[in-house]
Amino acid sequence: xxxxxxxxxxxxxxxxxxxxxxxxxxxxxxxxxxxxxxxxxxxxxxxxxxxxxxxxxxxxxxxxxxxxxxxxxxxxxxxxxxxxxxxxxxxxxxxxxxxxxxxxxxxxxxxxxxxxx
Numbered sequence: 001x002x003x004x005x006x007x008x009x010x011x012x013x014x015x016x017x018x019x020x021x022x023x024x025x026x027x028x029x030x031x032x033x034x035x036x037x038x039x040x041x042x043x044x045x046x047x048x049x050x051x052x053x054x055x056x057x058x059x060x061x062x063x064x065x066x067x068x069x070x071x072x073x074x075x076x077x078x079x080x081x082x083x084x085x086x087x088x089x090x091x092x093x094x095x096x097x098x099x100x101x102x103x104x105x106x107x108x109x110x111x112x113x114x115x116x117x
Contacts, residue, residue: 057094
């Protein structure tokens with residue numbers, strides 16, 4: 001993972017022209033999702049009926065993992081903000097069904113987390 005991230009952030013990489021702050025946050029997210037991948041995948045398996053993470057559209061799966069890490073595990077941003085940002089990413093990069101799917105999954109997880117409090 002580290003070598004792929006280094007290439008992505010390198011002088012000729014995709015994020016080459018991004019500000020240092022953006023690159024730092026990107027690294028934080030990638031490392032956080034990677035480190036917590038088992039916990040994130042297990043939560044997705046429990047909360048997404050009929051869809052194993054491996055079978056989800058890759059973009060949807062990635063968006064869900066980032067939002068779960070940001071909003072529920074690391075609590076970098078409020079849950080509502082993580083969900084809203086995830087839905088926007090799904091609109092931009094996913095399929096026509098992605099925004100509704102992402103919102104539904106993260107909404108279900110949010111309700112379960114509220115009930116556990």
